[in-house]
Amino acid sequence: MTRATRSRPGPVSHVLLLAVIAAMLLATAPLGAAHAQQAQRVTRLTADSNTGAAIAWSRLTYAAGAGPTVLLARDDVFVDTLTTGSAQGALDAPLLLTDGDALSPDTATELERLGAQDVTIMGGEHAVSAAVEAELADLGYATTRLSGATRLETATEVAGAFFPNATTAVIARAFPTSDEQTQAFADSLAVGSFSAGTGIPVLLTEVDRLSDSTRAYLDAASVENIIVVGGTAAVSEAVMAELATIDMESKGPGAELTVNRVAAGTRFGTAVALANEFGYSTAADAPRILLIAGTGADAWASGLPAGAQSGSGAATVLADGATLPAETLALLEGGSGKPLICGPAVEASACDAAAEALGLTGS
Numbered sequence: 001m002t003r004a005t006r007s008r009p010g011p012v013s014h015v016l017l018l019a020v021i022a023a024m025l026l027a028t029a030p031l032g033a034a035h036a037q038q039a040q041r042v043t044r045l046t047a048d049s050n051t052g053a054a055i056a057w058s059r060l061t062y063a064a065g066a067g068p069t070v071l072l073a074r075d076d077v078f079v080d081t082l083t084t085g086s087a088q089g090a091l092d093a094p095l096l097l098t099d100g101d102a103l104s105p106d107t108a109t110e111l112e113r114l115g116a117q118d119v120t121i122m123g124g125e126h127a128v129s130a131a132v133e134a135e136l137a138d139l140g141y142a143t144t145r146l147s148g149a150t151r152l153e154t155a156t157e158v159a160g161a162f163f164p165n166a167t168t169a170v171i172a173r174a175f176p177t178s179d180e181q182t183q184a185f186a187d188s189l190a191v192g193s194f195s196a197g198t199g200i201p202v203l204l205t206e207v208d209r210l211s212d213s214t215r216a217y218l219d220a221a222s223v224e225n226i227i228v229v230g231g232t233a234a235v236s237e238a239v240m241a242e243l244a245t246i247d248m249e250s251k252g253p254g255a256e257l258t259v260n261r262v263a264a265g266t267r268f269g270t271a272v273a274l275a276n277e278f279g280y281s282t283a284a285d286a287p288r289i290l291l292i293a294g295t296g297a298d299a300w301a302s303g304l305p306a307g308a309q310s311g312s313g314a315a316t317v318l319a320d321g322a323t324l325p326a327e328t329l330a331l332l333e334g335g336s337g338k339p340l341i342c343g344p345a346v347e348a349s350a351c352d353a354a355a356e357a358l359g360l361t362g363s
Helices: 018-026 034-040 050-061 084-091 105-114 130-138 151-162 188-198 212-220 237-243 267-277 299-312 326-332 348-357
Strands: 042-044 069-074 095-098 118-122 142-146 168-173 202-205 225-229 258-262 289-293 315-319 340-342
Touching (some): 050 105, 050 299, 069 084, 084 118, 084 151, 084 188, 084 299, 095 105, 095 299, 130 142, 142 151, 151 202, 168 188, 188 202, 188 225, 188 267, 188 315, 202 212, 225 237, 225 267, 237 258, 258 267, 267 315, 267 326, 289 299, 289 348, 299 315, 315 326, 315 348, 340 348
Parallel strands (some): 042 340, 069 095, 069 118, 168 202, 168 225, 225 258, 289 315
């Protein structure tokens, strides 16, 4: 495994009183270029590639010269990006994507626009090659890698690098249980924004058993509060039972473990449940709404880079192709006039429906 070797900013505060966090975030102005976007009320991001989708979020969130630190991952596989939402929030950094064998030209241009200085590469050389790292060095960027043997260990590397003293952690599924590969990142789409906004690290597990590396991390870390995201089809009751046996003796006198599940029957409902957990009972409670694509093989590339937008507070909900699920609509209908950002890959009709639910028709 490779750990970060350069100095990192201290961990953000980990507090279970999410309503208090949300109240603080409501008073915080949107990041970077998002200031100018609020006057539009409805912002529709577009892209014709995975790298373009990440760049669209970066350009919305960060003004020119405002992104000295950047996260970089491969553009064709999602495994190293699953837990980057927390890192985006901790570093106030965008997630960009690149071809694994050569730095994508559009991404190189965005690095220059951001005024990047430090690039944290997610994944080993099989994901983002040594050639890409060398190219970054030639362009004058300092590079660091965060990687593990699998997506599970990469998650613990991220948690250890950015949140060494965290007392709360989120656990989400790491793998699908059928040929529907989007199951692996279905809950991470909303978890990314949640973790970016709350400063809570994200760990991963197998569906039917608590993964060994995740168990080892939890036994050794200072985590006392665990939020399991997703229903029993995503994280089984067997995993919940194993979590209840985490070693608490090493965490100090009086340490007590709490394990709670945040879930609904679908990925769409779980996203709403996470928004509720964040303190947004309806869209009216949120400073703005992020609508991201909840289905599709490349939905991760349009959704996971949205994490940086949530650092200053946002309710993140999912579209289902051309339509909005009932769970999403129910949250939106309480937020008349709230600004809406429709991410790349959100179909126009779904964005239109969200705008209508928020009373933003004609935008």
